[in-house]
Amino acid sequence: MAHDYNRLTQYAKMFTGLTPEHETILKEIGPQITPRLKAVTEEFYEQLLNVPEAKTFLEGRVEALKMTHIKWLEGLFNNELGPAYTEQMYNVGSVHVKVNLPVEFMSGGMTLINNRLIALVVELFGNDPARCQQILTAISAVTGFSLITMQQSYQEATLAEELEKFLKISGMSRALFKNLADAYKN
Numbered sequence: 529m530a531h532d533y534n535r536l537t538q539y540a541k542m543f544t545g546l547t548p549e550h551e552t553i554l555k556e557i558g559p560q561i562t563p564r565l566k567a568v569t570e571e572f573y574e575q576l577l578n579v580p581e582a583k584t585f586l587e588g589r590v591e592a593l594k595m596t597h598i599k600w601l602e603g604l605f606n607n608e609l610g611p612a613y614t615e616q617m618y619n620v621g622s623v624h625v626k627v628n629l630p631v632e633f634m635s636g637g638m639t640l641i642n643n644r645l646i647a648l649v650v651e652l653f654g655n656d657p658a659r660c661q662q663i664l665t666a667i668s669a670v671t672g673f674s675l676i677t678m679q680q681s682y683q684e685a686t687l688a689e690e691l692e693k694f695l696k697i698s699g700m701s702r703a704l705f706k707n708l709a710d711a712y713k714n
Contacts, residue, residue, distance in 0.1 A: 531615070531618065533611035533612075533614045533615045533618070534611050536611075536614050536618070536677060536680060537609075537610055537611050537613075537614040537677075539676075540614065540672075540673045540676040540677050541609075541673060543672075543676060544668075544669045544670075544672035544673045544676065545665075545669050546609065546666075546669035546670055546672070546673045547669070549666075550665065550666035550669050550670065551609055551666075551670075553662055553663055553666040554604060554605050554666050554667070554670060555605065555606060557605065557652075557653075557663055558602075558605030558606050560652055561605055561648065561649075561652070562601075562602050562605055562606070564648055565598055565601040565602055566598055568601060568641065568644045568645065568648065569594050569597045569598045569601065570594070571644050572597065572637070572640055572641055572644065573586070573590055573593070573594055573597075575640050576637070576640070577590070579636075581630075581633075582633065585627065585629055585633070600620075600674075601641075604667070604670050604671070604674070609670065609673065614677050617673075617674050617677035617678050618677050618678065618680055618681055619681075620678050621634075621677065621678030621679060621680060621681030621682060622681040624678065624681070624682075625681050625682055631679065631682045634675060634678055634679060635675060635679075638671050638672075638674075638675045641671060642667070642668065642671055645667050645671075646664060646667075649663050649664055649667065
């Protein structure tokens, strides 16, 4: 299925309030934040390993996942946040779907990440409350943007699964369904 990552990018940016100004702020603070992201990742996985339901998804993979996680976190502060990034996050979501990671793990995980990033921003920029607020808003927007694009994979997987169930129950062929759907569009 072809995806319109331009449309998804715009939708997710509007929904989360991720503006060009926020993207500029993220790039400006990147040099101060990125050296500390390894500690954020270490704490994140330490917390995840305390969630019994998460252990089966992590067993034997924690070190590799940490490397991927750090790279993603760094990207929040130095990547262009356009359609290519949206496609990357959508594909991350697809991987999570394939391993049957419950969708709530993504939002729960993003909460853990945001909690640690909030503490880090306050530590680094807390002496300037207005700047601290700008930075926290930008981080909230970019992590929300990432989460929305990843969760889109779950929504589409659920729709595909429901379609398969319908076709099986109804005995309708995929071709007939497509022809009916196309006729309905017109």
